[in-house]
Amino acid sequence: MDTQRPPLALTMGEPAGIGGEIAAKAWSVLRQEGPAFFFLGDPALLPGVPHRRIASPAEAAAVFPEAVPVLPLDLPAPVTPGRPDARNAAPVIAAIEQAVALARSGAAGGVVTNPIQKSVLTAAGFRHPGHTEFLAELAPGEGPPVMLLAAAGLRAVPVTIHQSLRSAIARLDAALICRIARATAAGLRRDFGIAAPRLALAGLNPHAGEDGTMGTEDRDIIAPAIATLRAEGIDARGPFPADTLFTPHARAGYDVALGMYHDQALIPVKTLDMAGGVNVTLNLAVVRTSPDHGTALDIAGQNRADPGSLIAALRLAAQLADHRRNQAA
Template sequence: MTDPSPFQRALPPLALTMGEPAGIGGEIAAKAWSALRQNGPPFFLIGDPGLLPGIPWQAVEGPEDVPLVFPRALPIMPLLLARPARPGFPDAANASATIDAIRQAVALTVEGRAGAVVTNPIQKATLKAAGFPYPGHTEFLADLAPGEGPPVMLLAAAGLRTVPVTIHCSLREAIERLDQALIIRIARAAAAGLRQDFGIPAPRLAVAGLNPHAGEEGTMGTEDRDIVAPAIEVLQADGIDARGPFPADTMFTPHAREGYDVALGLYHDQALIPVKTLDMAGGVNVTLGLSIVRTSPDHGTALNIAGKGIADPGSLIAALRLAAGIAQHRRHHHHATQGPS
């Protein structure tokens, strides 16, 4: 048996949750292992082995056993379901196992035994039916592993990063929530996250306008003039390179993207549509502001293709690779700002 590579020794293995058992989580986990087993980053799955298609897997007691197992089998910390999963048909009886997988992954990462958490997609409606009180992963993780700032969702794709200022709420509620304080809080957290997690010392932020043409001086709505622009002025006074508000229909062109490191959308779809249009197969969801590193594929449970063997693992592979990269950036940032621990 060969020794783990220097890369594998440098960072604890990543903890991957099983996600919705009736979805494609098991399939893409297996495909990701097949793609990464030789060069990493190494990871282990927390979930039911029955979700995996025909690949070699081996039960492990903890992350410490993963590096030697990973090149020849997918390491798995077994977490059995209450009922056998039926592809495409979520069962609320299995919600507790889905949630427990997340809890275990976070606990192992907080302890330093895992290098980061990578979450497979969950079926929010099924968890809600089982009494899960959170709108999604982001809010749940914020309670499990709170950081110094608010949790911020960042979407990363080839050549684009976006952050939604408001997330899992209706468009009407998003507009009602939008105020200067919220924009400032999310922008500050995004800037801090880019410095700590992406190694960008002076991040450039582009803020989208809410209304068509960013309000066009108040003729198409006053929110951009009265809320967004003053928030940007405060950020600039803080020394943050924030600009805008920019018309959302022109700020995602290739030329425009060269001028910023992250774009802030004021509501969910304004930030997610550009990323998913540009790189649906390789987009990654990152949660900034936690005490741990967390990434996720930028897609859902894909119940319509579950069990058919045709799911694309590209986004999960990108999420695993990005999680390892962010974890390394955090180590370097911590060393540079606080010295060796």
């Protein structure tokens, strides 16, 4: 384990969900080889593993082989697995804020966020649609934040994210596609070390519109955006029919696929590798990854949660942080 690498900050997520369980299981797998992380949350959420309270991230690497390092955030209300309590919303939000602040200061190498229960936070006054938008406010980068989902053999980005399908289609225009594509290309260069990213853009309509006979958005919005991007030197291709864009043969021809709406990009990733998929936010001032699943309230407290996606998120966060440090050097 590289003790010179700053430890990762792992937030507790929804206390009534599986965040604590998968954090404990991830530590059991990673405790020897790393990457080292510290848990921002209530130590009582970590079942069946030793933990040790630390005063600062600087203590985490030395503690990590023997116990989960914890920067404690005690919860005001008792936790019942599977039953979120809005009284615990404030420390959940505070964990995210502290993790970002520590990463921005250099004390943490990056931020890995456990899943949150958005409806509970919203009821407590949280005004953001999700993690991505909140993190963009806490650690804005040079371009718009981009949600990238990474799995075995596929990276995918939704152009529109947390909004209804009707409003996503109404919002879609060439300017938005270009903004997200530019930011995606920049993020792949900066965080993934891909010098010349290849972007494949999905069509919105069946058969990518079939020359306008099945909808004109592909011809009138997506194709002009691709032409603009190519004129700027970005290797953008398409629009491709979405029903064939994610086959093994097609995936070999690009570095990232851009879907026009949330599910168009996320369904292929979760179908290919639900247990190992990782959510990455590009173009933040800090590295941020997250497991590609939710709070799993239905199995919370039953020791049934698979930590694979969190382990992948921790490992990928360490790799992305290394890329950033190497670029800075």
